[in-house]
Amino acid sequence: MPGDTSASAGRRVLGAAAGVLLGGLLLGGCGGGNTAGSAPPTAPGSSSAPVPARASASAPAAQVTYAQPMGRSLPKSIRIPKIGVSAPVSQLGLKADGTIQEPPLSRPNLAGWYEQGPTPGEEGPSVVLGHVDANKRAAVFFKLKELKKGDRIEVTRQDGSVATFAVQGMEDVPKKSFPGEKVYAEDLDYAALRLVTCGGAFDAGTGHYVNNTIAYARLVDAT
């Protein structure tokens, strides 16, 4: 029954292809699960002295030296070459209910810095938010989850200086367990940057995504 064998083999191949495709789809989505390289970040060394770190393919240099914290200067713009981000940065405060403001949906390519925290480059965790999508457009942090360890983030500050950060790790967390203390108020003795956007599935009932994608980065250059 060669015909049967052939058909059977064909079905097997097709089934395998379907499995791969469907599996890929299930794993896809806007951060529905952890993406490659999105393992929980490992805490960088707490020493403010330069610490060697392994760089990624985006930063081919074998060793990375962390930079000393900079003085205070408000952020002006952010640039992330790996994912094509080049955007102005606004300032975000708190709403009356204690939640953080977000950049307006009418400006998808606008990031926002949490003004109660350190400025990018200052000692401590500086936080910048950006939408993943807005008004049927891919927004400034649409590809944030594609960042990997070692990728560079440049923040130009109002004093003209540029704070360059290297991604330390990625995290995709349910909003219900958003690590606010770690993101906004971790007690650090070095300059860090946290980029936050939405991820996971979109819940039509609440009108919000169910997860947040967080990039943890550390200052590697100050010019």
Added chain:
Amino acid sequence: MRAVRLAATGAAAGAATAVTALGMAGPALAAPEPAPAVPAVKVAPNPFKPGASLTVKISACDTAPAGGAGQVFTAAPKFRGNAGELWTAVAATKPSLTPGHSYKAAFTCKVGETTHKLTLTVNPSKEPGVKPAPQKFSFGYDDVELSTRKVIPGKSMTFTITCPTAVTITGNGFTTKALAVKTVRTGVFKAVGMFRSGTLPNPTVATVACKGHGYVKYSTKPGEAIKPGKKSPQIPAGAPNTGDGSLSLHHEDGGSMTPALVGGGSAGALAVVGGGLVLLRRRGAGREQS
């Protein structure tokens, strides 16, 4: 085995779809006539605040549901809809309803020649759907009281902290790295730190953290009074909502959404799988004919 099973499942699904399509195109097969639908009533919101308007939905009636205001409404709800489908009415409830009690309203409608009676039971509450506002607490230096500002080797310092969660105190000049914290009463904690004898670090620092609300730091140099150092920013409540879902595609499995780009990929992939099944089917059919 897994691949074979997946292919078989896909083929079965395709066959089911085809049968459905054929059934729609041609005359119905000799199947038993389905039993007539039984009307059902739903109301939202429930519970609700007395005086609020409710949306009443009644399904499967051939005639518009009728009924009085009953114990619930200020006037008889007027239903709009189509025979055999969904009938909907919006009606105001009596402000005099007492929270904690149940109230009923009855409706009747016909399905065919049969009259059905439906009873609606509702439960008013004081503040339906209103969650208490999250407690706004911002941890700061005002929430920490120090027994002294002097840091003296071999001497102690008492911390009294107001914090709604839990407190940790660490420092580089104490005899232990973390201090033992005792609960004085709900939301108030106390700890005593004993400074080491001899020379203390320069600077000597102490960090008081209130779990979930950040920390404050104190710092001092030899011979100086301890003073506030670095303080964590106020931690925003909840998680940021950074996206409007406009690049998402609705899925019918519970309303979850996935991005349109992935949805497009899904459609393409399913088309590929479906196309493959059709090809296999045609190939098989060709063999049977030859």
